[in-house]
Amino acid sequence: GVNYASAGAGIIALSGSELNLYNLNVRKMVVMGLAPIGCAPRYMWEYGTENGDCVEPINDMSIEFNFLMRYIVEKLAEELPDANIIFCDVYEGSMDILNNHDRYGFNVTSEACCGFGKYKGWFMCLSPEMACSNASNYIWWDQFHPTDTVNGILAANIWNGEHTKMCYPMHLKDMVIQKAK
Numbered sequence: 001g002v003n004y005a006s007a008g009a010g011i012i013a014l015s016g017s018e019l020n021l022y023n024l025n026v027r028k029m030v031v032m033g034l035a036p037i038g039c040a041p042r043y044m045w046e047y048g049t050e051n052g053d054c055v056e057p058i059n060d061m062s063i064e065f066n067f068l069m070r071y072i073v074e075k076l077a078e079e080l081p082d083a084n085i086i087f088c089d090v091y092e093g094s095m096d097i098l099n100n101h102d103r104y105g106f107n108v109t110s111e112a113c114c115g116f117g118k119y120k121g122w123f124m125c126l127s128p129e130m131a132c133s134n135a136s137n138y139i140w141w142d143q144f145h146p147t148d149t150v151n152g153i154l155a156a157n158i159w160n161g162e163h164t165k166m167c168y169p170m171h172l173k174d175m176v177i178q179k180a181k
Contacts, residue, residue, distance in 0.1 A: 033066035033089045041112040041121030042143035052110030093166035113138040
């Protein structure tokens with residue numbers, strides 16, 4: 001697959017990469033959008049936000065990127081016969097968790113479980129001794145990454161929309177079932 005979070009990838013490369021995969025006879029693809037990067041402890045520390053507020057200009061870029069990605073994926077699905085392409089908006093799923101953290105059992109929403117500095121976003125986690133005692137109460141593991149609990153919720157959403165719909169036009173489970181038929 002192609003990791004669009006890497007420095008060398010971009011929206012313009014999306015359609016070319018997907019077309020290359022299609023030319024290699026790949027017909028089923030899942031394209032992941034960006035998370036609310038502006039809510040990561042590192043950026044909240046770096047931009048000096050107060051009260052755990054996300055950095056909106058960074059989140060706005062994630063929203064725009066995801067909007068364009070979803071549009072490109074929809075167009076590719078129309079243009080490529082027999083292609084089945086799903087777009088999963090990680091921003092939507094992550095914001096559902098952040099906005100409804102009590103429902104999911106999180107009581108620490110802006111500070112990382114492991115790190116140093118304000119929001120534990122200044123310096124990365126260097127050893128297990130730096131980590132909190134119960135990571136399942138935290139949304140963020142370190143400066144940039146969510147905890148395993150958050151990843152499990154997002155995975156359930158990708159599979160079947162268990163908590164919130166974030167994949168379009170279908171969930172991964174629907175794609176798998178289609179293949180089996």
